[in-house]
Amino acid sequence: MSQAQDPSFSPDIQALIQAMQRRDVPAVAQQVNGLSPQERPAVLTPALRYLAGVDPASAQWFVRHLMAPAVKAQLREGILKAAQDYLQEAGFQEGIDYELKPHPQSGGQILSLSRRALPYAAPDDDPFGQLLLAEFCELRD
Incomplete structure (x- = not known):
């Protein structure tokens, strides 16, 4: 079981990780834009930390192309x-x-x-x- 499927990750974090790994811009936007500004760091930070360890290219893609x-x-x-x-x-x-x-x-x-x-x-x-x-x-x- 990968950590992305680990129950310690919320469904929002799991969905965001999967969308980032697919490089699916509409799915990433849907996950991020649906969050309040206060909620975003609580979802984005664990997702990016996880991806930096297991799939750095996906984390880098997000930082380079999608981060405000x-x-x-x-x-x-x-x-x-x-x-x-x-x-x-x-x-x-x-x-x-x-x-x-x-x-x-x-x-x-x-x-x-x-x-x-x-x-x-x-x-x-x-x-x-x-x-x-x-x-x-x-x-x-």
């Missing part, structure tokens, strides 16, 4: 702040090992990381954080 720009901007800000904190804790230096740069397409920022610093920018046990970091960073030598 304002939500993506908030998420980007949080992920970049967390990555900076992890890098500083690991002894990496801003301006040398990593830097924040303007992202021309989004108007936000992107984290430019050295290959040496990349493994320290997100915890190993957080596949969703790693997936989001991959969306919001660039590697440099």
